[in-house]
Amino acid sequence: xxxxVMPDVTRDTPRKAAPLLEADGLVRIYxxxxxxxxxxxxxxxxxxxxxxxxxxxxxxxxxxxxxxxxTLGRMLLGVDPSQEGVVRFAGAPLPAxxxxxxxxxxxxxxxxxxxxxxxxxxxxxxxxxxxxxxxxHARGNRAERRARVAELMQAVGLRPDQAGRYPHELSGGQRQxxxxxxxxxxxxxxxxxxxxxxALDVSIQAQVVNLLADMQAANxxxxxxxxxxLKVVRNLADxxxxxxxxxxxxxxxxxxxxxxxxxxxxQALVSSVPAPGKRLDGRMILKGEPPNPAARPxxxxxxxxxxxxxxxxRAEAPALVPTAAGRRAACHLVGGADRLxx
Amino acid sequence: xxxxxxxxIRDLSVAFDGVPVLHGIDLDVxxxxxxxxxxxxxxxxxxxxxxxxxxxxxxxxxxxxVRLGAVDLVGAQRATLEGVRGAKVAMIFQDPSSALxxxxxxxxxxxxxxxxxxxxxxxxxxxxxxRLMELVGIPDPARRFDLYPHEFSGxxxxxxxxxxxxxxxPDLLVADEPTTALDATIQAQILDLLATLREEMxxxxxxxxxxLGAVAQVxxxxxVMYAGRIVESGPVGRVFDAPRHPYxxxxxxxxxxxxxxxxxxxPIPGTVPDPRALPQGCAFAPRxxxxxxxxxxxxxxxxxxxxxxxxxCFDPVPADARTPAEAQHPAARAxxxxxxxxxxxxxxxxxxxxxxxAGSGPDRGRWQEAAQ
Ligand SMILES: Nc1ncnc2c1ncn2[C@@H]1O[C@H](COP(=O)(O)OP(=O)(O)OP(=O)(O)O)[C@@H](O)[C@H]1O
Ligand SMILES: Nc1ncnc2c1ncn2[C@@H]1O[C@H](COP(=O)(O)OP(=O)(O)OP(=O)(O)O)[C@@H](O)[C@H]1O
Ligand code: SF4
Ligand SMILES: [Mg+2]
Ligand SMILES: [Mg+2]
Numbered sequence: 001x002x003x004x005v006m007p008d009v010t011r012d013t014p015r016k017a018a019p020l021l022e023a024d025g026l027v028r029i030y031x032x033x034x035x036x037x038x039x040x041x042x043x044x045x046x047x048x049x050x051x052x053x054x055x056x057x058x059x060x061x062x063x064x065x066x067x068x069x070x071t072l073g074r075m076l077l078g079v080d081p082s083q084e085g086v087v088r089f090a091g092a093p094l095p096a097x098x099x100x101x102x103x104x105x106x107x108x109x110x111x112x113x114x115x116x117x118x119x120x121x122x123x124x125x126x127x128x129x130x131x132x133x134x135x136x137h138a139r140g141n142r143a144e145r146r147a148r149v150a151e152l153m154q155a156v157g158l159r160p161d162q163a164g165r166y167p168h169e170l171s172g173g174q175r176q177x178x179x180x181x182x183x184x185x186x187x188x189x190x191x192x193x194x195x196x197x198x199a200l201d202v203s204i205q206a207q208v209v210n211l212l213a214d215m216q217a218a219n220x221x222x223x224x225x226x227x228x229x230l231k232v233v234r235n236l237a238d239x240x241x242x243x244x245x246x247x248x249x250x251x252x253x254x255x256x257x258x259x260x261x262x263x264x265x266x267q268a269l270v271s272s273v274p275a276p277g278k279r280l281d282g283r284m285i286l287k288g289e290p291p292n293p294a295a296r297p298x299x300x301x302x303x304x305x306x307x308x309x310x311x312x313x314r315a316e317a318p319a320l321v322p323t324a325a326g327r328r329a330a331c332h333l334v335g336g337a338d339r340l341x342x
Numbered sequence: 343x344x345x346x347x348x349x350x351i352r353d354l355s356v357a358f359d360g361v362p363v364l365h366g367i368d369l370d371v372x373x374x375x376x377x378x379x380x381x382x383x384x385x386x387x388x389x390x391x392x393x394x395x396x397x398x399x400x401x402x403x404x405x406x407x408v409r410l411g412a413v414d415l416v417g418a419q420r421a422t423l424e425g426v427r428g429a430k431v432a433m434i435f436q437d438p439s440s441a442l443x444x445x446x447x448x449x450x451x452x453x454x455x456x457x458x459x460x461x462x463x464x465x466x467x468x469x470x471x472x473r474l475m476e477l478v479g480i481p482d483p484a485r486r487f488d489l490y491p492h493e494f495s496g497x498x499x500x501x502x503x504x505x506x507x508x509x510x511x512p513d514l515l516v517a518d519e520p521t522t523a524l525d526a527t528i529q530a531q532i533l534d535l536l537a538t539l540r541e542e543m544x545x546x547x548x549x550x551x552x553x554l555g556a557v558a559q560v561x562x563x564x565x566v567m568y569a570g571r572i573v574e575s576g577p578v579g580r581v582f583d584a585p586r587h588p589y590x591x592x593x594x595x596x597x598x599x600x601x602x603x604x605x606x607x608x609p610i611p612g613t614v615p616d617p618r619a620l621p622q623g624c625a626f627a628p629r630x631x632x633x634x635x636x637x638x639x640x641x642x643x644x645x646x647x648x649x650x651x652x653x654x655c656f657d658p659v660p661a662d663a664r665t666p667a668e669a670q671h672p673a674a675r676a677x678x679x680x681x682x683x684x685x686x687x688x689x690x691x692x693x694x695x696x697x698x699x700a701g702s703g704p705d706r707g708r709w710q711e712a713a714q
Binding site: 161174201204206207213272273 | 380381382383384388481482485486489493494495496497498526527528529530531533552553554555556558559592593596597598599600601604606607608609610613616618
């Protein structure tokens, strides 16, 4: 299956269709307080993110822990408010969270969370949890709903005998399959997955990855797939966006980006991926303090840890600009890409 | 294996509501050693250590032995267990949100642990807590000391839990999926951190993870579990270069790769069996491509092999079969070459791998009466 990948910014070819999901200049600021009487310190968790996802396309999002991936994922669905910027779904700005229009839209855009235990209701059996969205959005009659629940459970690898169990009676991986089945219940057109297979063992992970790929092929499901597992992202995504401290620092077709990362952070990320047979010492372990979103470094946010940083990196923030066909990066030295290879 | 053991688990079994989920685990951890525990969801990795530390709900029936020095932890008094937990053995739990108290500030949760295990109070406790937060890579720990858990990212919560676990300077750290929520660069730092702590504090680590790559980097020894039993164990290098239990091999085949063509992934067919209706014979037989007639009748016992591993299989993958890891990762080829030298010694399994086990003498020893 070939997909209409990201609009080629360098050539400005006309796109086939408007993107299903479009975010423009999203900013999310959390206020945290220092001590009991301290001044609130603004934390720019997401700092001006723009992205597009076409129907049937999967955008992978990877990046440093705390870089704002989960926050961004929630903003894309309107669950988390944005201080600046706009999200458009099928061409129209998202209705305000909590309104009936927004609730109705949620049948089409679903989320799979990072922590299955927090996402599930401890008092409901897993069959009831999977059926819940069908009830809320009034899909089918009782028998049809029951059949759909059985179908979903089988699709995600849960046994029929587990239907009456409660979340705490399942293992961690089994719980996440319940969450995925529930998200797929209404046949959404967009799925925002936040670390959906992180809690799963490799075999079920392979099943779920294949399942998500199948859903996409069959229904034109679009996905935003947040994960720290680059191998899974590479297998599933068409494009990938790499985040660092609230911003996208690199973006492009997933195979190209992972085969030849341009931004120094992406280079460190790709070199850190553990693989059987690859020793710890062969990795490029990042030095220096992990970034603090409450005190962004001046210039390029990555410069204090960047092995290539030059004077301009400390002074001026690099913009996310086209670097190659379908690729963008935010680094003074890229584009310019061959200088980094030296 | 002459090192005296820090923890010695013998025939550890657990049942919930009369349904056995752990069927007699034998596992030793030497001081300072790093042991990896892998296996599919629900195979009993967490339950093994929750049982060992007396953390299962009252309805769980636990039998067997868990020796820590002279003490047997199975059926031990609450006070004994509380003295062990955190101070001698600390555990990092799988669900970060369930282990951190959402209504207590992050820093205080660490100072409380420091108070209990090391008697630190006030300023000293605070200083040490900030140091621990810094050690595990929380940015700006002094300011973030007073934040609540929900104000940290998922990965940061995981790091907070590692800091809490380290508060008691334990002899053994049981880390249940400690890097699951972390990005690759932080994961590399945490794995590095665990390696450093092992070296500096002589701390042993049990590393529960489904990330085979991470296990390979942290651990010296690996145990592969399936349906409540250990099915293969041995030195990490050997098991990873040439997985021999068909289940272990299946785990490797299911891995996506960062290089090479993007192909559909190959999960192990079927699902993990219901603990209430375990197949007779080898629990993996219904999903196993190598299964022969005897596999569905009798249960293979975990038996030591000539090359330092233990294996519970009637028809294991031949030791020289190329692993997908070697095919995918050029770096692995170097170790494969080393392995080839190791294997100058005659392999334990004679004959072609297609031959039924009934014909090969050494395998008789594996047989055992079928499970009831
Ligand atoms: N409710 C909140 N209040 C204050 N700060 C928050 C809140 N939620 C998140 N943050 C902060 O915002 C930043 C981004 O958090 P987010 O959870 O989006 O990161 P992430 O990229 O998903 O990280 P991870 O990979 O660890 O899940 C972090 O620095 C985090 O501490
Ligand atoms: N409190 C409980 N009550 C009933 N059954 C339980 C309970 N806790 C665990 N189990 C069952 O025990 C078995 C082993 O669970 P365990 O949590 O040890 O799996 P695991 O190997 O850690 O899996 P995962 O990789 O998903 O974390 C599973 O079948 C699970 O459903
Ligand atoms: S912009 Fe400069 S500092 Fe930032 S990453 Fe690129 S090179 Fe390093
Ligand atoms: Mg997150
Ligand atoms: Mg577990």
